[in-house]
Amino acid sequence: MQNSKELSTWLDDLKLEHPLVIAGPCSAETEEQVLKIAHELKDSDVSYFRAGIWKPRTRPGNFEGVGALGLKWLQKVKAETGLKTATEVANRAHVELALEHDIDLLWIGARSTVSPFIVQEIADALEGTDKIVLIKNPVNPDLALWLGAVERLSSANIKNLGVIHRGFSTYEKSKYRNNPEWQLAIELQTRFPDLPLINDPSHITGRRDMVFDVCQTALDLNFDGLMIETHYDPDNAWSDAAQQITPKTLIQYTKDLKIRKESTTEADYTSELQNLRAQIDVADNQLLDTLGKRMKVAEAIGALKKEKNVAVLQSKRWNEILGKMVLEGEQHNLSEEFILKLFKAIHQESINHQKQILKS
Ligand code: PEP
Numbered sequence: 001m002q003n004s005k006e007l008s009t010w011l012d013d014l015k016l017e018h019p020l021v022i023a024g025p026c027s028a029e030t031e032e033q034v035l036k037i038a039h040e041l042k043d044s045d046v047s048y049f050r051a052g053i054w055k056p057r058t059r060p061g062n063f064e065g066v067g068a069l070g071l072k073w074l075q076k077v078k079a080e081t082g083l084k085t086a087t088e089v090a091n092r093a094h095v096e097l098a099l100e101h102d103i104d105l106l107w108i109g110a111r112s113t114v115s116p117f118i119v120q121e122i123a124d125a126l127e128g129t130d131k132i133v134l135i136k137n138p139v140n141p142d143l144a145l146w147l148g149a150v151e152r153l154s155s156a157n158i159k160n161l162g163v164i165h166r167g168f169s170t171y172e173k174s175k176y177r178n179n180p181e182w183q184l185a186i187e188l189q190t191r192f193p194d195l196p197l198i199n200d201p202s203h204i205t206g207r208r209d210m211v212f213d214v215c216q217t218a219l220d221l222n223f224d225g226l227m228i229e230t231h232y233d234p235d236n237a238w239s240d241a242a243q244q245i246t247p248k249t250l251i252q253y254t255k256d257l258k259i260r261k262e263s264t265t266e267a268d269y270t271s272e273l274q275n276l277r278a279q280i281d282v283a284d285n286q287l288l289d290t291l292g293k294r295m296k297v298a299e300a301i302g303a304l305k306k307e308k309n310v311a312v313l314q315s316k317r318w319n320e321i322l323g324k325m326v327l328e329g330e331q332h333n334l335s336e337e338f339i340l341k342l343f344k345a346i347h348q349e350s351i352n353h354q355k356q357i358l359k360s
Protein backbone atom coordinates (compact mmCIF):
# COMPACT_ATOMS: atom_id res chain seq x y z
CA MET A 1 0.00 0.00 0.00
CA GLN A 2 1.33 3.40 -0.92
CA ASN A 3 1.74 6.17 1.52
CA SER A 4 -1.83 7.27 2.06
CA LYS A 5 -0.98 10.95 1.59
CA GLU A 6 -0.17 10.24 -2.04
CA LEU A 7 -3.58 8.66 -2.39
CA SER A 8 -5.51 11.71 -1.38
CA THR A 9 -4.12 14.60 -3.36
CA TRP A 10 -6.63 14.45 -6.21
CA LEU A 11 -9.45 15.43 -3.90
CA ASP A 12 -7.43 18.23 -2.27
CA ASP A 13 -6.49 19.47 -5.73
CA LEU A 14 -10.18 20.07 -6.52
CA LYS A 15 -10.17 22.65 -3.69
CA LEU A 16 -13.86 22.19 -3.02
CA GLU A 17 -15.55 24.01 -0.19
CA HIS A 18 -18.12 21.28 0.16
CA PRO A 19 -18.12 17.49 -0.13
CA LEU A 20 -17.44 16.10 -3.58
CA VAL A 21 -20.66 15.45 -5.51
CA ILE A 22 -20.88 12.97 -8.37
CA ALA A 23 -24.31 12.90 -9.99
CA GLY A 24 -26.06 11.76 -13.12
CA PRO A 25 -28.30 8.94 -14.30
CA CYS A 26 -27.90 5.30 -13.39
CA SER A 27 -27.68 4.59 -17.13
CA ALA A 28 -27.00 6.67 -20.19
CA GLU A 29 -30.17 6.06 -22.24
CA THR A 30 -30.09 8.51 -25.15
CA GLU A 31 -27.88 11.43 -26.13
CA GLU A 32 -30.73 13.84 -25.36
CA GLN A 33 -31.31 12.35 -21.91
CA VAL A 34 -27.63 12.53 -20.98
CA LEU A 35 -27.22 16.14 -22.16
CA LYS A 36 -30.47 17.35 -20.61
CA ILE A 37 -29.50 16.01 -17.16
CA ALA A 38 -25.96 17.35 -17.48
CA HIS A 39 -27.21 20.85 -18.36
CA GLU A 40 -29.55 20.82 -15.37
CA LEU A 41 -26.60 19.94 -13.11
CA LYS A 42 -24.22 22.41 -14.67
CA ASP A 43 -24.31 25.26 -12.17
CA SER A 44 -24.41 23.24 -8.98
CA ASP A 45 -22.06 21.61 -6.49
CA VAL A 46 -21.72 18.68 -8.88
CA SER A 47 -18.14 18.17 -10.10
CA TYR A 48 -18.43 14.85 -11.89
CA PHE A 49 -21.23 13.68 -14.16
CA ARG A 50 -21.85 9.95 -13.86
CA ALA A 51 -23.64 7.67 -16.34
CA GLY A 52 -23.47 3.89 -16.66
CA ILE A 53 -22.61 2.78 -20.19
CA TRP A 54 -22.18 -0.93 -19.51
CA LYS A 55 -24.72 -2.00 -16.91
CA PRO A 56 -24.08 -5.07 -14.80
CA ARG A 57 -27.60 -6.37 -14.25
CA THR A 58 -28.16 -9.08 -11.69
CA ARG A 59 -30.73 -10.84 -13.92
CA PRO A 60 -30.49 -11.07 -17.72
CA GLY A 61 -33.14 -9.56 -19.95
CA ASN A 62 -32.97 -6.05 -18.52
CA PHE A 63 -31.44 -3.00 -20.21
CA GLU A 64 -27.70 -3.65 -20.24
CA GLY A 65 -26.47 -0.23 -21.30
CA VAL A 66 -25.91 1.55 -24.60
CA GLY A 67 -22.25 0.54 -24.79
CA ALA A 68 -19.33 2.51 -26.23
CA LEU A 69 -21.67 4.88 -28.08
CA GLY A 70 -22.48 6.50 -24.74
CA LEU A 71 -18.84 7.53 -24.27
CA LYS A 72 -19.27 10.03 -27.10
CA TRP A 73 -22.25 11.51 -25.26
CA LEU A 74 -20.10 11.90 -22.14
CA GLN A 75 -17.48 13.71 -24.21
CA LYS A 76 -20.22 16.06 -25.35
CA VAL A 77 -21.26 16.60 -21.73
CA LYS A 78 -17.75 17.73 -20.88
CA ALA A 79 -17.49 19.99 -23.93
CA GLU A 80 -20.89 21.63 -23.39
CA THR A 81 -21.06 21.90 -19.60
CA GLY A 82 -17.49 21.67 -18.32
CA LEU A 83 -18.52 18.87 -15.96
CA LYS A 84 -15.95 16.11 -15.63
CA THR A 85 -17.16 12.64 -16.56
CA ALA A 86 -17.41 9.30 -14.79
CA THR A 87 -18.45 5.78 -15.76
CA GLU A 88 -18.20 2.18 -14.58
CA VAL A 89 -15.64 -0.18 -16.10
CA ALA A 90 -15.77 -3.93 -15.63
CA ASN A 91 -13.05 -5.36 -17.88
CA ARG A 92 -9.99 -4.46 -19.97
CA ALA A 93 -12.03 -3.56 -23.06
CA HIS A 94 -14.14 -1.07 -21.04
CA VAL A 95 -10.99 0.50 -19.60
CA GLU A 96 -9.39 0.92 -23.01
CA LEU A 97 -12.50 2.49 -24.50
CA ALA A 98 -13.01 4.80 -21.51
CA LEU A 99 -9.39 5.98 -21.67
CA GLU A 100 -9.65 6.52 -25.44
CA HIS A 101 -12.63 8.78 -24.79
CA ASP A 102 -10.82 10.64 -22.01
CA ILE A 103 -13.32 9.80 -19.25
CA ASP A 104 -12.01 11.53 -16.09
CA LEU A 105 -13.11 9.12 -13.40
CA LEU A 106 -13.64 5.38 -13.63
CA TRP A 107 -15.31 3.29 -10.98
CA ILE A 108 -15.31 -0.41 -10.33
CA GLY A 109 -18.80 -1.72 -9.56
CA ALA A 110 -19.83 -3.82 -6.58
CA ARG A 111 -20.25 -6.94 -8.72
CA SER A 112 -16.68 -6.56 -10.02
CA THR A 113 -14.99 -5.88 -6.68
CA VAL A 114 -15.98 -9.39 -5.56
CA SER A 115 -13.75 -10.91 -8.26
CA PRO A 116 -9.98 -10.66 -7.73
CA PHE A 117 -9.43 -11.79 -11.36
CA ILE A 118 -11.55 -8.96 -12.73
CA VAL A 119 -10.05 -6.41 -10.36
CA GLN A 120 -6.56 -7.52 -11.40
CA GLU A 121 -7.48 -7.30 -15.09
CA ILE A 122 -8.76 -3.75 -14.59
CA ALA A 123 -5.69 -2.81 -12.53
CA ASP A 124 -3.38 -4.14 -15.26
CA ALA A 125 -5.30 -2.25 -17.94
CA LEU A 126 -5.09 0.96 -15.91
CA GLU A 127 -1.44 0.55 -14.85
CA GLY A 128 0.12 3.93 -14.08
CA THR A 129 -2.94 5.99 -15.09
CA ASP A 130 -3.50 9.44 -13.61
CA LYS A 131 -7.27 9.08 -13.95
CA ILE A 132 -9.28 8.89 -10.75
CA VAL A 133 -10.34 5.35 -9.94
CA LEU A 134 -13.00 4.64 -7.30
CA ILE A 135 -13.69 1.19 -5.95
CA LYS A 136 -17.17 0.32 -4.81
CA ASN A 137 -17.50 -2.06 -1.90
CA PRO A 138 -18.13 -5.68 -2.89
CA VAL A 139 -21.79 -6.79 -2.80
CA ASN A 140 -21.10 -8.92 0.28
CA PRO A 141 -19.95 -7.41 3.59
CA ASP A 142 -16.31 -8.45 3.24
CA LEU A 143 -13.81 -5.77 4.15
CA ALA A 144 -10.81 -7.87 3.05
CA LEU A 145 -12.18 -8.12 -0.48
CA TRP A 146 -12.66 -4.35 -0.60
CA LEU A 147 -9.17 -3.68 0.75
CA GLY A 148 -7.74 -6.30 -1.61
CA ALA A 149 -9.08 -4.34 -4.57
CA VAL A 150 -7.54 -1.11 -3.21
CA GLU A 151 -4.23 -2.94 -2.87
CA ARG A 152 -4.36 -4.39 -6.39
CA LEU A 153 -4.94 -0.94 -7.91
CA SER A 154 -2.41 0.69 -5.68
CA SER A 155 0.18 -1.92 -6.69
CA ALA A 156 -0.52 -1.07 -10.34
CA ASN A 157 0.78 2.39 -9.55
CA ILE A 158 -2.62 4.06 -9.74
CA LYS A 159 -2.35 7.03 -7.40
CA ASN A 160 -5.68 8.78 -7.64
CA LEU A 161 -7.74 6.26 -5.75
CA GLY A 162 -10.87 6.40 -3.64
CA VAL A 163 -13.65 4.13 -2.43
CA ILE A 164 -17.43 4.20 -2.74
CA HIS A 165 -19.64 2.80 0.01
CA ARG A 166 -22.85 1.49 -1.69
CA GLY A 167 -24.06 -0.93 0.96
CA PHE A 168 -24.15 -4.72 1.14
CA SER A 169 -26.69 -7.28 0.08
CA THR A 170 -28.33 -9.50 2.69
CA TYR A 171 -30.63 -12.45 2.58
CA GLU A 172 -32.66 -11.01 5.42
CA LYS A 173 -35.40 -8.51 4.69
CA SER A 174 -34.31 -4.94 5.28
CA LYS A 175 -35.66 -1.45 4.68
CA TYR A 176 -32.58 -0.82 2.55
CA ARG A 177 -31.87 -2.20 -0.89
CA ASN A 178 -28.31 -2.76 0.34
CA ASN A 179 -27.63 -2.61 4.08
CA PRO A 180 -25.26 0.24 4.90
CA GLU A 181 -23.28 -1.67 7.57
CA TRP A 182 -21.70 1.68 8.40
CA GLN A 183 -19.13 0.02 10.66
CA LEU A 184 -17.40 -1.49 7.61
CA ALA A 185 -16.96 1.88 5.93
CA ILE A 186 -15.82 3.39 9.23
CA GLU A 187 -13.27 0.63 9.63
CA LEU A 188 -11.92 1.26 6.16
CA GLN A 189 -11.78 4.99 6.90
CA THR A 190 -9.87 4.29 10.11
CA ARG A 191 -7.30 2.17 8.30
CA PHE A 192 -6.85 4.62 5.42
CA PRO A 193 -7.85 8.04 6.74
CA ASP A 194 -6.60 9.82 3.62
CA LEU A 195 -8.30 7.58 1.07
CA PRO A 196 -11.32 9.56 -0.16
CA LEU A 197 -14.53 7.87 0.95
CA ILE A 198 -17.67 8.54 -1.09
CA ASN A 199 -21.17 7.47 -0.11
CA ASP A 200 -23.69 6.17 -2.65
CA PRO A 201 -27.11 6.65 -0.99
CA SER A 202 -28.94 5.64 -4.17
CA HIS A 203 -27.83 2.01 -4.16
CA ILE A 204 -27.96 1.79 -0.36
CA THR A 205 -31.59 2.88 -0.14
CA GLY A 206 -33.09 1.81 -3.45
CA ARG A 207 -35.77 4.43 -2.68
CA ARG A 208 -35.61 8.13 -3.37
CA ASP A 209 -37.46 9.12 -0.17
CA MET A 210 -34.64 7.68 1.94
CA VAL A 211 -31.74 9.22 0.02
CA PHE A 212 -31.50 12.48 1.96
CA ASP A 213 -31.17 10.83 5.38
CA VAL A 214 -28.43 8.49 4.22
CA CYS A 215 -26.55 11.47 2.72
CA GLN A 216 -26.78 13.25 6.07
CA THR A 217 -25.54 10.24 8.00
CA ALA A 218 -22.60 9.92 5.62
CA LEU A 219 -21.68 13.58 6.09
CA ASP A 220 -22.02 13.22 9.87
CA LEU A 221 -19.54 10.36 9.63
CA ASN A 222 -17.09 12.61 7.76
CA PHE A 223 -17.45 11.03 4.33
CA ASP A 224 -15.65 13.03 1.63
CA GLY A 225 -18.38 12.96 -0.96
CA LEU A 226 -21.61 11.61 -2.40
CA MET A 227 -22.51 9.82 -5.61
CA ILE A 228 -26.22 10.28 -6.28
CA GLU A 229 -28.25 8.92 -9.19
CA THR A 230 -30.10 11.73 -10.89
CA HIS A 231 -32.61 11.71 -13.76
CA TYR A 232 -35.03 14.37 -15.02
CA ASP A 233 -37.79 11.74 -15.20
CA PRO A 234 -36.83 9.18 -12.52
CA ASP A 235 -39.98 7.07 -12.78
CA ASN A 236 -39.32 6.38 -16.42
CA ALA A 237 -35.60 5.67 -16.09
CA TRP A 238 -34.47 2.53 -17.89
CA SER A 239 -32.72 1.23 -14.74
CA ASP A 240 -33.00 1.92 -11.00
CA ALA A 241 -36.12 4.08 -11.45
CA ALA A 242 -37.20 3.96 -7.79
CA GLN A 243 -34.02 5.45 -6.38
CA GLN A 244 -33.19 8.31 -8.74
CA ILE A 245 -33.91 11.92 -7.86
CA THR A 246 -34.31 14.90 -10.16
CA PRO A 247 -31.49 17.42 -10.67
CA LYS A 248 -33.70 20.01 -8.97
CA THR A 249 -34.08 17.82 -5.87
CA LEU A 250 -30.37 17.11 -5.85
CA ILE A 251 -29.55 20.81 -5.89
CA GLN A 252 -31.98 21.39 -3.03
CA TYR A 253 -30.37 18.55 -1.06
CA THR A 254 -26.92 20.08 -1.46
CA LYS A 255 -28.35 23.21 0.17
CA ASP A 256 -30.21 21.43 2.97
CA LEU A 257 -27.55 18.93 3.99
CA LYS A 258 -25.59 19.96 7.04
CA ILE A 259 -21.86 19.84 6.63
CA ARG A 260 -20.79 19.53 10.23
CA LYS A 261 -17.20 20.45 9.57
CA GLU A 262 -18.10 23.90 8.38
CA SER A 263 -20.56 24.71 11.11
CA THR A 264 -17.84 25.03 13.74
CA THR A 265 -14.21 25.99 13.90
CA GLU A 266 -11.71 23.19 13.54
CA ALA A 267 -10.60 23.49 17.18
CA ASP A 268 -14.15 23.32 18.58
CA TYR A 269 -14.88 20.40 16.37
CA THR A 270 -11.80 18.50 17.53
CA SER A 271 -12.41 19.07 21.21
CA GLU A 272 -16.07 18.17 20.89
CA LEU A 273 -15.16 14.99 19.05
CA GLN A 274 -12.57 14.10 21.68
CA ASN A 275 -15.14 14.60 24.35
CA LEU A 276 -17.68 12.36 22.64
CA ARG A 277 -15.06 9.70 21.98
CA ALA A 278 -14.10 9.75 25.64
CA GLN A 279 -17.75 9.15 26.53
CA ILE A 280 -17.83 6.20 24.15
CA ASP A 281 -14.70 4.76 25.79
CA VAL A 282 -16.29 5.04 29.22
CA ALA A 283 -19.49 3.38 28.03
CA ASP A 284 -17.50 0.58 26.34
CA ASN A 285 -15.61 -0.14 29.53
CA GLN A 286 -18.85 -0.25 31.48
CA LEU A 287 -20.23 -2.69 28.94
CA LEU A 288 -17.25 -5.02 29.37
CA ASP A 289 -17.52 -4.73 33.13
CA THR A 290 -21.20 -5.66 33.06
CA LEU A 291 -20.60 -8.54 30.66
CA GLY A 292 -17.84 -9.88 32.91
CA LYS A 293 -20.21 -9.77 35.89
CA ARG A 294 -22.93 -11.48 33.91
CA MET A 295 -20.57 -14.32 32.99
CA LYS A 296 -19.67 -14.82 36.65
CA VAL A 297 -23.36 -15.29 37.45
CA ALA A 298 -23.70 -17.68 34.51
CA GLU A 299 -20.82 -19.69 35.91
CA ALA A 300 -22.49 -19.89 39.30
CA ILE A 301 -25.61 -21.19 37.58
CA GLY A 302 -23.41 -23.68 35.74
CA ALA A 303 -22.05 -24.95 39.05
CA LEU A 304 -25.56 -25.34 40.39
CA LYS A 305 -26.67 -27.21 37.29
CA LYS A 306 -23.70 -29.52 37.62
CA GLU A 307 -24.66 -30.34 41.19
CA LYS A 308 -28.23 -31.14 40.19
CA ASN A 309 -27.20 -32.75 36.90
CA VAL A 310 -29.37 -30.41 34.79
CA ALA A 311 -28.84 -29.61 31.06
CA VAL A 312 -27.01 -26.38 30.23
CA LEU A 313 -29.47 -25.15 27.62
CA GLN A 314 -32.92 -24.30 28.98
CA SER A 315 -34.71 -23.03 25.88
CA LYS A 316 -37.93 -21.96 27.56
CA ARG A 317 -36.10 -19.67 29.97
CA TRP A 318 -33.93 -18.39 27.14
CA ASN A 319 -36.91 -17.48 24.93
CA GLU A 320 -38.44 -15.58 27.83
CA ILE A 321 -35.26 -13.55 28.26
CA LEU A 322 -35.07 -12.78 24.55
CA GLY A 323 -38.70 -11.61 24.41
CA LYS A 324 -38.21 -9.38 27.43
CA MET A 325 -35.01 -7.89 26.10
CA VAL A 326 -36.56 -7.07 22.73
CA LEU A 327 -39.27 -5.10 24.55
CA GLU A 328 -36.74 -3.39 26.83
CA GLY A 329 -34.56 -2.66 23.82
CA GLU A 330 -37.40 -0.76 22.17
CA GLN A 331 -37.47 1.62 25.11
CA HIS A 332 -33.80 2.36 24.53
CA ASN A 333 -34.32 2.81 20.81
CA LEU A 334 -32.44 -0.41 20.02
CA SER A 335 -33.72 -2.46 17.10
CA GLU A 336 -35.04 -5.96 17.49
CA GLU A 337 -32.45 -7.19 15.00
CA PHE A 338 -29.62 -5.77 17.10
CA ILE A 339 -31.01 -7.09 20.39
CA LEU A 340 -31.38 -10.59 18.94
CA LYS A 341 -27.83 -10.60 17.58
CA LEU A 342 -26.39 -9.17 20.80
CA PHE A 343 -28.15 -11.56 23.13
CA LYS A 344 -27.43 -14.57 20.96
CA ALA A 345 -23.73 -13.74 21.20
CA ILE A 346 -23.96 -13.22 24.98
CA HIS A 347 -25.92 -16.42 25.40
CA GLN A 348 -23.38 -18.41 23.40
CA GLU A 349 -20.58 -17.10 25.61
CA SER A 350 -22.56 -18.05 28.75
CA ILE A 351 -23.10 -21.56 27.42
CA ASN A 352 -19.36 -21.87 26.74
CA HIS A 353 -18.58 -20.80 30.31
CA GLN A 354 -21.12 -23.21 31.74
CA LYS A 355 -19.79 -26.08 29.63
CA GLN A 356 -16.33 -25.44 31.05
CA ILE A 357 -17.78 -25.68 34.56
CA LEU A 358 -19.60 -28.94 33.74
CA LYS A 359 -16.39 -30.42 32.33
CA SER A 360 -14.32 -29.44 35.35
C1 PEP B 1 -24.35 1.86 -10.54
O1 PEP B 1 -23.63 2.69 -9.98
O2 PEP B 1 -25.24 2.15 -11.32
C2 PEP B 1 -24.20 0.44 -10.15
C3 PEP B 1 -24.46 -0.55 -10.99
O3 PEP B 1 -23.84 0.32 -8.88
P1 PEP B 1 -23.37 -0.92 -8.00
O4 PEP B 1 -22.12 -1.46 -8.63
O5 PEP B 1 -23.12 -0.26 -6.70
O6 PEP B 1 -24.50 -1.91 -7.95
Ligand code: MN
Binds near residue numbers: 026027229239240
Ligand atom coordinates in the same frame (compact mmCIF):
# COMPACT_ATOMS: atom_id res chain seq x y z
MN1 MN C 1 -27.82 2.20 -10.60
